[in-house]
Amino acid sequence: MKKLWQGRFTAHGEEWLNDFGASIGFDYQMALEDVQGSLAHVKMLARCQIITEEDKKLIEQGLIEIKESIEADTFDYLPEHEDIHLNIEQALHQKIGPVAGKLHTARSRNDQVATDMHLYLKKSVQSLIAELHSLQTTLVKKAEENTDTLMPGYTHLQHAQPISFGHHLLAYYQMFCRDKERLAESIKRIDISPLGSAALAGTTFPINREYTAELLGFSSVYDNSLDGVSDRDFILEFLSDASILMMHLSRLCEEIILWTSHEFQFIELSDQYSTGSSIMPQKKNPDYAELIRGKTGRVYANLFGLLTVLKGLPLAYNKDLQEDKEGMFDTVATLTLSLKAMKGMLETMTVNKEKMYESTNQDFSNATELADYLATKGIPFRQAHEIVGKLVLSCIQKGIYLQDIDLKTYQEIEPSISEEIYQFLDSRNAMNRRTSHGGTSSSEVAKMIAKAWQELQ
Helix, strand or coil, rough: CCCCCCHHCCCCCCHHHHHHHHHHHHHHHHHHHHHHHHHHHHHHHHHCCCCCCHHHHHHHHHHHHHHHHHHCCCCCCCHHHHHHHHHHHHHHHHHHHHHCCCCCCCHHHHHHHHHHHHHHHHHHHHHHHHHHHHHHHHHHHHHHHHCCCEEEEEECEEEEEEHHHHHHHHHHHHHHHHHHHHHHHHHHCCCECHHHHHCCCCCCCCCCCCHHHHCCCCEEEEEHHHHHCCCCHHHHHHHHHHHHHHHHHHHHHHHHHCCCCCCCCCEEHHHHECCCCCCCCCCCCCCCHHHHHHHHHHHHHHHHHHHHHCCCCCCCHHHHHHHCCHHHHHHHHHHHHHHHHHHHHHHHHHHHHHHHHHHHCCCCCCHHHHHHHHHCCCCHHHHHHHHHHHHHHHHHHHCHHHHHCCCCHHHHHHCCCCCHHHHHHCCCHHHCCCCCCCCCHHHHHHHHHHHHHHHHH
């Protein structure tokens, strides 16, 4: 088949080589953006009197018909036309004849593909922000339902201090706030138009780049045509932001996986977000949490892959840049599904409040409370710390807990100790005494929830 660029060629690659060089297998995902860019470009060409109004109307009508066929999923993407740009141009030529060739005046596939990616990523990031917002809403709802739900807080995956489960969930809300801010801030670097940079040096035609930028909803244009066609920083930034977000999702998934285990039994996932075993009838596996955790690696790989592609590229366009798209598409798809799955898991999970509470009463997570209490009796904290450490060791040897030690034993340490010590050792009191800003008390968690609702609105 005749190539649109074959004028200076006398031989062509074999079919397998054409397939190797083609990108239509993945860049078809920017079909609508490609048509959108072309419609803006042809309007500008007519406005600048580079083509006639009649040619503009003919080209516009053809592009609109192609757009409709893409939306109806009836457009034929042909590998022999290499990429989405040539596929659409060829389809336009079949519809309106040689006039279609005027569409590419003052434009190159280099600025065309860059424009498509800017349009695609801007739309995708806005959609991901909406998904993330929805997940945050679910987190805050769950936190509100569990403000007074006690659980062990951990360090080193060892019981540390009693905390509110709502407080724990809100820590992830805060992580996702930063993720949302990063994505929103990245739009500033995405929202720039490279259209009109042409191949690398601009064009001799009297184009109006600001007009096409306005038509496409971009806030500005690239000031340097070389930079316009070769910049992929905006994709790298997105992939970096996506990697951090996936890391946060993965951390939450790891906790969900632990919490659903027989050893913890803190939560139960709904059947909708669990799977079974082909051999063990009793199994209920948190597969979707595991998948999100696993897919984090592919998002990282997409970032590292593009960093590697770009690290040694001279200006301006090189065919290596064909490798900039698959990772971007894959990350958008992976992140979208991961956010939806996480939201669904949290919405439908059952919280075993009693099991969580029991775990704070059959441990030594109240040891810091005892050390703090002794410090209020005039014992230096370091000394109090050592005393409590020895008491914990004694309890372990006897198979009891700090709240099981009799008052007489405590008074041997410090005569002024009274029955109130057992109030200090109560795990719920321990939680609610932490009223410092951002602390785990019910009152502080309620303040965090109120602020979160205000932010989400």
